[in-house]
Amino acid sequence: MKCVVELSEAEKITLQQLSINHKHRDIRTRAAGLLMLGRKIKPKAIAEQLGVSGQSVYNWSHAWRDSGVCGLTGGHCGGRPPALSDAMIATALEVARAEPLTLAQIAQRVQAIHAEPLPCRIETLGEALKREGFSFKRNRYALKKSATKRNSS
The missing domain is CATH 1.10.10 (Arc Repressor Mutant, subunit A)
Known part of the structure; x- marks a missing residue:
């Protein structure tokens, strides 16, 4: 044909x-x-x-x-299945909304609640939370330049 x-x-x-x-x-x-x-x-x-x-x-x-x-x-069925279950993501969202925690602390609480280790890297949990509208900031260990200039003057 x-x-x-x-x-x-x-x-x-x-x-x-x-x-x-x-x-x-x-x-x-x-x-x-x-x-x-x-x-x-x-x-x-x-x-x-x-x-x-x-x-x-x-x-x-x-x-x-x-x-x-x-x-x-219509034929697209590809892609890897999600590593995190919907229940784990929902738990992580609840924990993150309850109080300000680091990503590692959120992961620890999710592991404790579900009594099993995360089936993925911690960064994957962070990406799932970002998709839901959360953002993470890196902790600053150094002083800002403007603060050091004022103190030395």
């Missing part, structure tokens, strides 16, 4: 934007592959250039023909 895709001007623009700006690499690759199919490049050449199997290119064209952009973006 021939693998040919006819694209309108609006579809070309949409696929170009997807191939450049989408957050998932696999969807960017699919959009670039469909643009190449629209330029009448052979599927095997597209597969070699994009580093995918030839069957993938055929699957993309069928998905595009059946469902358009939704078919193209």
Whole structure:
């Protein structure tokens, strides 16, 4: 079966934007592959250039023909599962809201409440808290320059 895709001007623009700006690499690759199919490049050449199997290119064209952009973006199931459970993140949020603590103290309290060690690095917990709107400041161990100038004068 021939693998040919006819694209309108609006579809070309949409696929170009997807191939450049989408957050998932696999969807960017699919959009670039469909643009190449629209330029009448052979599927095997597209597969070699994009580093995918030839069957993938055929699957993309069928998905595009059946469902358009939704078919193209619907297949993304990639990514690593989250290291922290929702319960651990919720506990960390409660602890962080209760009183001002360092990230290490928050991690210790979460471990104590759940009676198990964190399944990830402490930085991952910090990123999860940042996504929820918390910010962390580094403790200062040195005096500010303006304070030392006033005292020495």
